[in-house]
Amino acid sequence: MSHREDWRFDLEDVRLLSNLAVFAGSALTIVNARDSGEESDRRHNEFIAMLSHELRNPMTPIDGAISAAKRLCADDERAVEVLTIAQRQMRHLRTLVDDLLDAARLKHGKLAIKHSDTSLSDIAFDAVTAIRHHIASRRHTLKITGLDEPIPVRADHVRLSQVLGNLLSNAAKYTPVGGTIELNVRVEPNNSREEAPGLIVIDVTDNGMGIDSAVRPHVFELFAQSARGQTRSEGGLGIGLAVAKRMVELHHGTISIRSEGSGKGTVVTLRLPILRMEADTDVAAPKVHSATPEPTRLLLVDDNQDALKALSVLLELEGHEVTTSNNGRDAIRLMSEKHPEVAIIDVGMPEMDGFEVARAVRLERALDGIVLVALTGYASESDKSRALAAGFDFHLTKPLSLDKLQYILANRADGTLRGIV
Secondary structure (H helix, E strand, O other), rough: OEEOOOOOOHHHHHHHHHHHHHHHHHHHHHHHHHHHHHHHHHHHHHHHHHHHHHHHHHHHHHHHHHHHHHHHOOOOOHHHHHHHHHHHHHHHHHHHHHHEOOOOHHHHOOOOOOOOEEEEHHHHHHHHHHHHHHHOOOOOOOEEEEEOOEEEEEHHHHEEEEEEHHHHHHHHHHHOOOEEEEEEEEEEEEOOOOOOOEEEEEEEEEEOHHHOOOHHHHOOOOOOOOOOOOOOOOOOOOOOHHHHHHHHHHOEEEEEEEOOOOOOEEEEEEEEEOOOHHOOOOOOOOOOOOOOOOOOOOEOOOOHHHHHHHHHHHHHHHOOOOOOOOOEEEEEHHHHHHHOEEHHHHHOOOOOOOOHHHHHHHOOHOOOOEEEEEOOOOOHHHHHHHHHOOOOEEEEEEOOOOHHHHHHHHOOOHHOOOOOO
16 A cells, blocks of 8 residues: 555545455455365366276176176085175175265266156166165065056156165165065156156155154265164265265155154155156167077277186176287277177277277278277266267176176167167
8 A cells, every 4th residue: 555645545545445455355265265175176076086987997807707706606506605795795886886976976966867768667676676685685575566567757767776776775774684675656646747647656664773863854965874873784975865865856856754763664755757648658668678699709808907807708608709809909900800799898998098999990891880888987978978979889887787788789789779778
């Protein structure tokens, strides 16, 4: 602050200028804090994505080796038993990794869904199949009502199955051995939205530990743990219910939870305006085949030798003819020589990555008939879009799901399925 002899600051000028300096300083502090927060969020998001990717990479050969060992030891009951335990824990680890990535997407508003015409019965079947080992290991009784007849819905099949699986898994975790879990589905008139024919109401009920009233308001918060009291039978990251809530909201539905208190069980209720009129059933649904695929000529491309060996043994046990390559340039040469029907390519290879391989293959007219499957530790929508843009037909995440691969092999001739798995 300064002045001239013919224009001297008085006390009011000093006050105004001092306040202006304080405001300017506060503004700079806020901007710096915001920039620091955005940078922190960016780094957090990148870290979670990288962590998920790095965890998936070793999971692939482990999962493949376990599956192959089970096939090779089919006559040894004790070996199959311990390998089944390892396989079950691998599924649990995969769920945790997927939850980590979903949490990052949820935090940054990038959790998206894809609507399709499907059946609630199929969604529930997939959810129950995914968590059946939890039910069986604790000798629970699972009762399902309301799904005797098909219920056509328009929803994200994978995401809604994930929601139901999460709720059933939670019920299994916090219900004592021999307890009862119920999945009840009913259709109610929808009075809030005229364009929707009705509401799907789903209740997941258990007679387990219940939820203390002090904890109940926080159960849908991200990283909220011990939602069922102090005992945590199988642990968890406190992510599942927060992600489930967001997925339900993206379906324009609601989720609520109620419990009379500790030891009195829990009821989780979903209300979803996703019902379709029966006349619309199968209008846009592609015709797919679930039969076991015929033996196929496969090319596996991965710079991870352990993953390559484990997966090749597993697929050979399934009856397929398998050729392997540990780099992109060699893979292109083998495609020209062997003409595989399907090539499964890891996208994260050094020197020539999977995207470059796909683009090079699509420039060769003689290789047009090869179905290209991208295999990656990243599972975001942008990664899938990038893979399809490079020329891949399908995108799968590590560890490779044999069921999804068999689905691709059985239905690869159907062009309407491109990229949907």
